[in-house]
Amino acid sequence: MLSSKQQAFELFNKSQNILIVLPANHTTDSLGSGLALAMLARELGKKTDLIAQEPVAEKLSFLPGLEMLKSEVAPLRDFIISIDTSEKKIKQLRYENKDSVLKIFLAGPDKLEQKDIRLDPGPFNYDALIVIDAPDLETLGQFYEKYTDLFFEKPILNIDHKSGNEYFGEVNLVEPTASSCAEIIADFLNSFFPNQIFAPIATCLLAGIIEETRSFQKTNTTPQTFNLASLLITQGAEKEKIVQFLYKTKPLKYLRLWGRLLSSLDVDREKNLAWVAIEPAEFEQLQPSFDDLAAISEEINDLVPQLNASILLWNDNSDWTEALVQSLKPELLQKLNLELGGSLKNHQVFFKITEQDLTLARANLASLINPLL
Known part of the structure; x- marks a missing residue:
C-alpha cells in the first residue's frame, strides 16, 4: 500500500487543473503553504487557483506570489441545454439578453415541448482540490457552504498538522508531529520536486514554519523542523526578511x-x-x-x-x-x-x-x- 505522501504525489501529479482552498481565517502557515504549492503547480504547467477569503495581513505583504490570490473563483462548471433532435429538427438558434433575462429562440418545422429539452450541469472545471490547514470542511466557511457539491464530487488532498483533523480527504497528508503545514509541504516538495523549489517557494514555506514555531522557540520544533528550515535557506529562503516582517516590524x-x-x-x-x-x-x-x-x-x-x-x-x-x-x-x-x-x-x-x-x-x-x- 502506498504511503500517504506517495498517494499525495500521485494525485497532485496527475491533476492538471487544481483548486487550493485555505481556511476562512487563514494564517501565515496556511497562506505561505498555499502560495508555495500554487507556485510549484504553475511551474509544472498546471492550471491553479488559490482561494483566500480574507484580506492578507499587512505584515505578510512581503510574501512572493500574493498576486495569485483570489477570493472567488470563475464559474466552476457549465450548464448544458440538451434538445432531442432525433424527431424534431432545429433550423435556427439565436439568443437575446435583455432586462436581466436570457432568452434562447429555437426555430424549426416541428413543435418543441418541455419534455424535449433538458438542463444538465456539466463537469466541474477542476481535477482535484487541495485543502490546507483545515481540521474539517466547515472551517472553510462560506466558500464550502457555497460550493458544497464540488467538495463531494472531486478528490481532495487534505494537508494538515492538527491532531483533531477529521481525515475528510481522498488523500490525507496529516502529520500531527509536524510543526506546521509548511513543514509537511517542504518535506513533500523536497521528496518529489527538489529541482523545482526556487527562492520564492522556499521563502513562503520558511515563513510558515517560523511563524508556527515562533521562530523555533515553541515545543513543536523538532530536529526535522530544523533540518527542513536549513534546507529551505540553502534553496533561497530569505530568513532575515521573514523575521524582520513577522517580528521586528509592527504595522x-x-x-x-x-x-x-x-x-x-x-x-x-x-x-x-x-x-x-x-x-x-x-x-x-x-x-x-x-x-x-x-x-x-x-x-x-x-x-x-x-x-x-x-x-x-x-x-x-x-x-x-x-x-x-x-x-x-x-x-x-x-x-x-x-x-x-x-x-x-x-x-x-x-x-x-x-x-x-x-x-x-x-x-x-x-x-x-x-x-x-
Whole structure:
C-alpha cells in the first residue's frame, strides 16, 4: 500500500487543473503553504487557483506570489441545454439578453415541448482540490457552504498538522508531529520536486514554519523542523526578511490593536485567566486579522506569567461570539475543542459560541473552563 505522501504525489501529479482552498481565517502557515504549492503547480504547467477569503495581513505583504490570490473563483462548471433532435429538427438558434433575462429562440418545422429539452450541469472545471490547514470542511466557511457539491464530487488532498483533523480527504497528508503545514509541504516538495523549489517557494514555506514555531522557540520544533528550515535557506529562503516582517516590524494597525486589547485586559488572578473582549463597533473600527489576534494571544501569555490561559472574545456583528483560547494545558484545549466543536492548533483553540452578548459569552465559557483548572 502506498504511503500517504506517495498517494499525495500521485494525485497532485496527475491533476492538471487544481483548486487550493485555505481556511476562512487563514494564517501565515496556511497562506505561505498555499502560495508555495500554487507556485510549484504553475511551474509544472498546471492550471491553479488559490482561494483566500480574507484580506492578507499587512505584515505578510512581503510574501512572493500574493498576486495569485483570489477570493472567488470563475464559474466552476457549465450548464448544458440538451434538445432531442432525433424527431424534431432545429433550423435556427439565436439568443437575446435583455432586462436581466436570457432568452434562447429555437426555430424549426416541428413543435418543441418541455419534455424535449433538458438542463444538465456539466463537469466541474477542476481535477482535484487541495485543502490546507483545515481540521474539517466547515472551517472553510462560506466558500464550502457555497460550493458544497464540488467538495463531494472531486478528490481532495487534505494537508494538515492538527491532531483533531477529521481525515475528510481522498488523500490525507496529516502529520500531527509536524510543526506546521509548511513543514509537511517542504518535506513533500523536497521528496518529489527538489529541482523545482526556487527562492520564492522556499521563502513562503520558511515563513510558515517560523511563524508556527515562533521562530523555533515553541515545543513543536523538532530536529526535522530544523533540518527542513536549513534546507529551505540553502534553496533561497530569505530568513532575515521573514523575521524582520513577522517580528521586528509592527504595522501601526497592529500596534493600535495591541494597545486597545491591552487596555481592556482583565486578569482573573484566582484562576490565572486573562480575558479580552472586542465589541462589534470596536471590531469594525480595528478590522483585525485572525493572524494578528492569534499573535496577540501568544504575546498576552508571554506578558502575564503563570497564566493558565488567555481568552480573546470578539463579535463582528454576527449572531455569535468568536473565541480564541491560548494555553499550555493541552487537556484544557482538547476539552474545549470537544465541547464546542472548534479548531485546535498547537497551543490555541478557535471556536464560535452561540451567544451574541460578550458578557454572557464570557460567563458561559468560564463555566466550562473554571472546573478544569
